[in-house]
Amino acid sequence: MSFTAEVKDELSRVEAPSRAAELAQLSALVRVCGTLSFHGSGRYAIRVATETGAVARTVIKLTHKLFDLETALTVRRSVLHKTRNYLIEIPEQDELADDLVRLGILAPGRGIVPGVPAALTRDAAGRAAFVRGAFMAGGFVADPRGEFHLEIAVTGEEFARELAGLVRDMGAQARLNRRRGVFAIYLKSYDDVIALLGAMGAARMARVVEVARAKKSVKNDVNRRVNAEMANQARSTGAAAEQLELVERAERLIGLGALPPALRAFCRARRAHPELSLAALGAELDPPASKSAMYHRVLRLQALVDEAEAQAG
Structure with missing residues (x-):
């Protein structure tokens, strides 16, 4: 299991402290790794694709816990890369449009919300849950024994800037880089990565990073x-x-x-x-x-x- 997968596995086991925080986490998961399709007036469908089983489990768990929605899971195995791909489909159904509004993804009469849903990220728990969901959906953290950094890849400049603002509110300094139409919230400092992992709920992996940094410091000193x-x-x-x-x-x-x-x-x-x-x-x-x-x-x-x-x- 890669270091990123270990972090996401720990994050998938974090219990959000409130329904609002759970909505924030699911909102970020759907927004970052989901695709919304329009099927006529007020009719939508969602497809969430991921290579991480922990992400698929979290999307299904929160969708069933928060909403009475029909979902379908398809697991495919890549012969070339020897990895599994998980596809979660939430088909067109009567309640979906209202649920997308509750998730802060749709605004009634105005279409897709371009930025981070303010109503779900007013408090610290909501911000932590939203960033946790965004990292699980589009995040990467390198093995701390090598060249170390953390990033979250998203689309949409307004969304990326506001997400970077949430990361800064959680005590980590983040830069925003643009790469071929995709925006990356980027952290390179050990202290910033440790702070963000801890704030998202990955306390165990934050300690792993601290130990790796200490060993690397001793090795560099020698x-x-x-x-x-x-x-x-x-x-x-x-x-x-x-x-x-x-x-x-x-x-x-x-x-x-x-x-x-x-x-x-x-x-x-x-x-x-x-x-x-x-x-x-x-x-x-x-x-x-x-x-x-x-x-x-x-x-x-x-x-x-x-x-x-x-x-x-």
């Missing part, structure tokens, strides 16, 4: 530390190679025996331990020398070699 250590090692190796070359030049131009004792000790130690960092090399001396002291010895040796080269030139 990777940063390893990369920093490797970079330091590379710099240390490059510096050691340059110091060995400096020692060779000092021997050729001056002679190691002619160097001051501290510089002579540095040259011998560097030749004996070409793999060590400057700090580790200082610890090998007797008496030991600090990293700063070793660095100043390199600078003094460099100055002597530069002077000898100038004189030779």
Whole structure:
């Protein structure tokens, strides 16, 4: 089961606290993944298509609970994609037009409502139920162990903007993207996705995201530390190679025996331990020398070699 399917399965088990909230959830489900057909004056039919069994169950459960409507369910299996497709048909019947008005999908005498039904989303429970239904019908959330984001794809710019407003009211910052005529309410921040999942009722999956984020943070921190250590090692190796070359030049131009004792000790130690960092090399001396002291010895040796080269030139 995909991560999205797990989230929708948990959301399908959330019990709305009131009839108004149930109407809001069913309204969003029908609006986002349903098709409304017109069969003459005041006569309509609905077809709801989904690939998610939890969505199909929720649509049928709420339709039967809220309205006395005839419904038909057809389950088809895609041979190519090896997935099931669920088709719920609510045929033309006398009560359907009035029920569509109650769902905020139709306005008497004005046709289809272009935006979010205000009467069903006045309170927090109604807004949460409506967004829950919209996500179940057209939502996607990536596996939090990878590149993470959540989105809800819908049609109609006014509806998309008002739905994004509901998401923001629930404490999550959402962007609105347009893709080939479809609008996507888009969340990328872990905090925003966790907030929205919790507000919709998917508390268990919100905790799963939190745990995944914590693990990802630890992994990223370890990777940063390893990369920093490797970079330091590379710099240390490059510096050691340059110091060995400096020692060779000092021997050729001056002679190691002619160097001051501290510089002579540095040259011998560097030749004996070409793999060590400057700090580790200082610890090998007797008496030991600090990293700063070793660095100043390199600078003094460099100055002597530069002077000898100038004189030779």
